[in-house]
Amino acid sequence: MPEGDTVWFVAHRLDTALAGRVLTRSDLRVPRFATADLTGRRVLDVTPRGKHLLTRIEGGLTLHSHLRMDGAWRVYATGERPHGGPEHQIRAILGNAEFTAYGYRLPVLELLRTADEVRAVGHLGPDLLGPDWDPGEAVRRLGADPTRPLGEALLDQRNLAGIGNVYKSELAFLAGVTPWLPFGDLSPGVPERLVATAHRLLEENKERPDRRTTTTRRPTERLYVYGREGRTCLRCGGAVRKAELGDRVTYWCPGCQKGPRREP
Template sequence: MPEGDTVWHTARRLDEALAGRVLTRADLRVPRFATADLTGRSVLDVTPRGKHLLTRIEGGLTLHSHLRMDGAWRVFATGERPRGGPAHQIRAILGNAESTAYGYRLPVLELVRTAAESSVVGHLGPDLLGPDWDPAEAVRRLTADPARPLGEALLDQRNLAGIGNVYKSELAFLAAVTPWLPVGELPADVPERLVATAHRLLEANKDRPDRRTTTTRRTADRLYVYGRAGRPCPRCGTAVRGAELGDRITYWCPTCQRGPGP
């Protein structure tokens, strides 16, 4: 599931393949931008911002994309047959003499002026993997609404950018509270520790092929609670539970985590 670490890794792959090279192929398969001609322009860089990707192109243009639940960018040698899904799922193609990037199932794809990037990412909170990461501001935003359930506050990209459903569940477990506990009821030191843990985990996972939050090397136990409904908690053995929080399934251990349930 694409979260901040996945997007960071994707941006690095795209940057290595495209930055500093002239586009010999550019195809945006969305009606609004289908006629945009980017060939002949150089890609300047590919930068992640939370869960957003900004591909900056010569001439003051930025291609903004977002992966959401199942979008993906795949890079292949130019001339190689792409493998990322059926051809009809390709929403964007950016290619040069050496490499070609294919954007599959991209729910968000738009071309904006680079000077106007704030119109698409300006609402985001501190970026957990960004050069301007500000933990104090992240704590301030996370705790601004004391009545809000922790899980909702963690997912809100206006608070801190980069957390998705996996990290939401894992961070609540590591804080020993349920995702339904109001932020204002967290022990005084927990918000700061939560933010620090989120930053540490995303930093540790941004270069890994498989995300992990535990210290075990067993692949089946690389996460504490996410996706483990019905399986034993790796700490206490209680069956992990899963329930809806908003429009997503949240996982928690009813023994290790205090606070209300769904």
């Protein structure tokens, strides 16, 4: 599932192509909205909210989409043949005189009133890349259940919106604790530093394709632990491990991270 910085980048690209322009093509290929016609309406903006995309259209409408694991939006010059996948995977088309956006394999696609956006995203916590970012509120929500493992708390979008499996693994490493450590067992000041680090990393990475959490420029060392199972830890030289955390996997370094452990 894309991280918040990836969704921000997609939203920025869609906004650049669509915002302020009148739709000349509209095709929503989901049964519930197949008859909806948005042509003739101006796109107002495309806004990311955590991992959600909100395309606001004049007339008080919002096209809400979520990429989850396999979804993607691709933008092409109008008239250019799209090549983001087989045509039967296209779930949405929004086009104007200059650009056309194609939504592939979108598991969530709904047209709703802009006034009702809260139904789709109202449950989310403070958005790490949004104007509502509130680090104090994020810490409060994360700590509401002090017995919950750190990794699970970070992935819960109701606590703070935008962290996925990559940042969850990297943040636990940078905090020096395992992702199974109960949130309430973090030392004083660590929750605040952890949240500040999350915000900084997503801000730094939102406009570049090669996400990195390390300071090295080597392309094979952009991340400390994520995806590095069996490879040498960049700090202590030990072997990075992979294990389960809920219904996902997590990466961690036994030498650098203290707390409860779980073997593969």
